[in-house]
Amino acid sequence: MRRKIRLLSSPVIAVSIIVMILFMFGIYTFSLCCKGGQEAFFGDVPLLIIWTLITCGMSILSLLMGARRVFSIITIDETGISRSFLGVFYKLHISWDEIAEVCYKNNVIPWLFFSKTKKLSELTYNKAIGVKDAIQISLVSKKRYQFIKQYLQQSIVGILPKELERLEKVKISKKNTDK
Numbered sequence: 001m002r003r004k005i006r007l008l009s010s011p012v013i014a015v016s017i018i019v020m021i022l023f024m025f026g027i028y029t030f031s032l033c034c035k036g037g038q039e040a041f042f043g044d045v046p047l048l049i050i051w052t053l054i055t056c057g058m059s060i061l062s063l064l065m066g067a068r069r070v071f072s073i074i075t076i077d078e079t080g081i082s083r084s085f086l087g088v089f090y091k092l093h094i095s096w097d098e099i100a101e102v103c104y105k106n107n108v109i110p111w112l113f114f115s116k117t118k119k120l121s122e123l124t125y126n127k128a129i130g131v132k133d134a135i136q137i138s139l140v141s142k143k144r145y146q147f148i149k150q151y152l153q154q155s156i157v158g159i160l161p162k163e164l165e166r167l168e169k170v171k172i173s174k175k176n177t178d179k
Contacts, residue, residue: 004077012109012140014070021059028055074137076147081114083135094135096151103128104159110139112148112156121157142167 031051063070075082080095094116103113103120105128113120115134129136139145145167156164 004075007074007076007137007144012138017063017070020062024055024059028052074135076151078151080151081135081137081148092133092135096153099152099154101157102152102154103157104163106163110163112137112139112145139167142169 028051071086072083073086075084078096080093080098082091082093084091094114098116099114100116101113101120103115105111105113105120105125107125111125113128113131113134113136115131117133120128120131120134123131128134137144137148149168
């Protein structure tokens with residue numbers, strides 16, 4: 001039975017950005033609460049304003065720079081694969097027949113890139129993530145790969161046999177073996 005699934009492009013990146021922002025605001029709060037921070041900041045208002053702007057600015061900047069990847073919602077169904085910003089804006093849809101290449105890249109986290117025009121296998125990871133008309137999805141779990149595999153007709157470029165074997169290995173639960 002085929003169905004539709006919606007997921008974040010990379011939950012690891014989303015969690016990392018949120019933790020980084022919380023950490024920055026934690027440093028900001030700690031620096032204002034400690035005795036030296038109170039004397040330094042509350043005695044000198046321009047310094048307090050500069051410190052606030054730096055902390056808030058860095059948090060907002062990091063959020064904006066990663067927004068396309070952090071808040072990308074990927075929808076996979078029988079019609080194809082789609083990417084949208086927050087599930088609403090800037091939709092990009094590639095049907096399964098239009099896909100020119102599916103490319104595997106590994107940069108700490110394994111990624112699949114779907115493109116209908118560019119040859120992403122010829123690009124480095126850093127160049128491939130900048131391609132606007134490509135859809136990328138992290139393979140943080142085997143379930144993601146298994147779900148994509150049921151619709152994908154072509155082979156994945158750049159995936160090593162060992163990694164392919166790891167992704168295709170399905171765990172058989174004890175419930176299924178008893179039947």
